[in-house]
Amino acid sequence: MNFSPRFFSQPRPLQNRKTPQQQDIDAVDEYVRNTTARAFAVVASALGVPALLPFLKAVCRSKKSWQARHTGIKIVQQTAILLGCGVLPHLSSLVAVVAGGLSDAGAPKVRTMAGLALAALAEAAAPYGIDAFDDVLEPLWKGVRLLRGKALAAYLKAIGNIIPLMDATYANYYTREVRVFVFCGELEGEKRKKEKKKKKN
Numbered sequence: 001m002n003f004s005p006r007f008f009s010q011p012r013p014l015q016n017r018k019t020p021q022q023q024d025i026d027a028v029d030e031y032v033r034n035t036t037a038r039a040f041a042v043v044a045s046a047l048g049v050p051a052l053l054p055f056l057k058a059v060c061r062s063k064k065s066w067q068a069r070h071t072g073i074k075i076v077q078q079t080a081i082l083l084g085c086g087v088l089p090h091l092s093s094l095v096a097v098v099a100g101g102l103s104d105a106g107a108p109k110v111r112t113m114a115g116l117a118l119a120a121l122a123e124a125a126a127p128y129g130i131d132a133f134d135d136v137l138e139p140l141w142k143g144v145r146l147l148r149g150k151a152l153a154a155y156l157k158a159i160g161n162i163i164p165l166m167d168a169t170y171a172n173y174y175t176r177e178v179r180v181f182v183f184c185g186e187l188e189g190e191k192r193k194k195e196k197k198k199k200k201n
Contacts (some may be wrong), residue, residue: 025059026068033071041078049079049090056097066107073101073110077117080124087124091132094121102139108151111143115154122161130165137162144181156182 024036044052052075059072076094080087087094098121101114118136125132140162143155156178163174 025071026062026065028067033067034074037071037074037078040075041082044075044079045082045086049083049087049094052079053090053093053097056094060097060100066104066110069101069104069110070107070113073098073113073117077113077120080117080120084124087121088129091121091125091129095132095136099136099139102136102143111147112151112154115140115143115151115158118158119154119161122158122165126161126164128165130162130167133162133165144178 024032027033027036040052056072056075059075060069062068062072076098080094095118098114098117101110101117104110104114118133118140122129122133137159140155140159144152144159147155159174159178163171163178166174
């Protein structure tokens with residue numbers, strides 16, 4: 001596979017990149033996509049994040065399949081985990097790459113992965129980099145109010161990891177709001193459990 005910096009920096013469409021891992025990027029098998037994402041994270045570590053950014057932008061905006069977008073965002077998550085605070089110089093660019101996944105209407109798994117990727121970026125950047133997350137706070141908070149299940153958990157995790165980057169005033173505000181939401185969600189969950197028990201009886 002061609003992992004040269006020149007290859008990744010050329011802004012060619014995703015469908016024109018004939019690499020041995022092309023099929024792995026949008027594979028139906030999630031295990032294959034996850035393994036591919038980890039491999040590309042290692043590439044980002046070796047060649048540098050800037051060398052991979054044009055490629056990541058193309059993958060995360062792919063209209064070919066949601067699986068490709070899922071893999072692209074997964075690469076960002078794995079890169080954050082692998083590099084840790086090394087993502088700081090590239091934080092704004094990586095957040096921008098992931099941001100589109102928060103509003104991916106066609107694929108719940110892409111939205112979930114976007115939340116997890118932002119959570120990983122915030123954790124890696126802590127306690128710095130709050131400015132890089134300005135544009136994703138609103139869609140994250142909107143998602144918390146609308147989503148359920150794994151996507152909701154991912155968005156809450158992202159907000160929970162971003163809160164420590166804020167100054168005290170904003171951190172206190174978001175912490176209170178998240179607590180209220182989680183508490184109300186627990187009450188709603190308990191109510192549903194009771195209703196299910198009544199139906200069974």
